[in-house]
Amino acid sequence: MFGMKSDGRRSFILVLSAVLLSGFLLTSLLSYSVSKSSIRDAILDQELPLTSDTIYSEIQKDLIRPILISSMMSTDTFLRDWVLDGEKNIPQITKYLSEVKERYGAVTSFFVSEHSRVYYHPSGILKKVREDEPRDTWYFRVRTMQTPYEINVDPDFGNRDALTIFINYRVYDYDNRFIGATGVGLTVDAVRNMINDYQARYQRDIYFVKPDGAIVLFASRFGHPETSIRTIDGLGSIADSILKRNTGSYQYLMNGKNHLLNVRFIPELNWYLFVEKIEDDALITIRNTLYLNILICLGISAVVIFIVWLTVSRYQSRLEEMANSDRLTGLRNRHAFEILMPQTISEAVRSKTAFAILMIDIDHFKHINDSHGHIAGDQYLQAIAGIIRETVRESDIVFRWGGEEFLAILKGCGAVDALTVAEKLRTAIENHAFAEPVTVSIGVAVWREGYSPDALIARADDALYTAKKNGRNRVCIDERAA
Secondary structure, three states: OOOOOHHHHHHHHHHHHHHHHHHHHHHHHHHHHHHHHHHHHHHHHHHHHHHHHHHHHHHHHHHHHHHHHHHHHHOOHHHHHHHHOOOOOHHHHHHHHHHHHHHHOOOEEEEEEOOOOEEEEOOEEEEEOOOOOHHHHHHHHHHHOOOOEEEEEEEEHHHOOEEEEEEEEEEEOOOOOEEEEEEEEEEHHHHHHHHHHHHHHHOOEEEEEOOOOEEEEEOOOOOOOOOEHHHOOOOHHHHHHHHOOOEEEEEEEEOOEEEEEEEEEEOOOOEEEEEEEEHHHHHHHHHHHHHHHHHHHHHHHHHHHHHHHHHHHHHHHHHHHHHOEOOOOOOEOHHHHHHHHHHHHHHHHHHOOOEEEEEEEEOOHHHHHHHHOHHHHHHHHHHHHHHHHHHOOOOOEEEEEEOOEEEEEEEOOOHHHHHHHHHHHHHHHHOOOOOOOOOEEEEEEEOOOOOOHHHHHHHHHHHHHHHHHOOOOOEEEOHHHO
């Protein structure tokens, strides 16, 4: 049916060879210009966003340890007992904060009491926080926030106003009442060391920008001497567009070089993460790789042509199988039935034996689809197809008739044997451990000489209708089969 003559296959292979070789010669002339655009898109759409996501994840990971330290402090019984006892012994709390700072390598540790509004520090009492003091707004924000902690960047009053990343954790007493805020801080220099590591690993410029456009944090090796993205040649013209969005990919020209840029907003820091790469630097390696790939593809083409020559016949056989099989269940389909049914009748006439067909319908299948979805429905169909195959003999033929219906040809079976097989099949499906109980109704018809395929199907269909009308989950046989 799908056969191809030897001359036809030879012509096909020759044409395929000519197309492949001509295509690669043409590709070698056009590939660089096409690849340049593709490479740019890949960097903007994949490489830079992936690097940005990875760095973002690593920043979060690097902040987990100080978060855990702050969490431990917020539930420390000493700290809570000390506050509830009236904050009497100041050296005790300063010693506690000092030990936390030294033990965990934090640049600072702190506690602010809700009752006294005193800011405690490893060096002692720094001050009292006030609502009218702009530098204390962080505490009153923490005091009313719903989350247990925040990560914030502020100057450290106790460390010469060094820019510090603070983990501010809410503290509750034993009755779940807010009694203060505690936590630790990391210097921005420590984070800059992280950026140096990221930049060395990923070979990209990495820097952080505040919402107003100021470049606030960058690696030791940084390609922009400016302190704001608004003043960078090429980048400044798109700065407003960048800062209005939380994430995006961009490109700009500076000093004759095309810079590819990915930006994402980091809400924990209230900064933008900029990951940047110069396009020409990327093209050097990829251009060499492209030439190598062309040579490899030429060699592979020769192998492919040889493999195609060997497999084309097998592929044609596979096409025949696909044309006669149901893709979901692997059973034969109606097209196969139209071919095999006349053959079965001819065998029965020649051997003077009977055969039977089973028309099988899944009861209330629409309910399964509506309740569990069509994917689950497909899984039920596959499972039931497997049960039918296991129940009938190897010489019998099973078809996916359509929707939730199956059909089986039982060779050499009379009415009694067909009813026995049908009942065994009905019981096997009813007792199978489905997520939801499933039953089937089965109509049985036995072939008699002179029956056409359509007449036999009609008799089985009538018997199936009787089974469904009488309550489903049962086997009925065409009354004319006896």
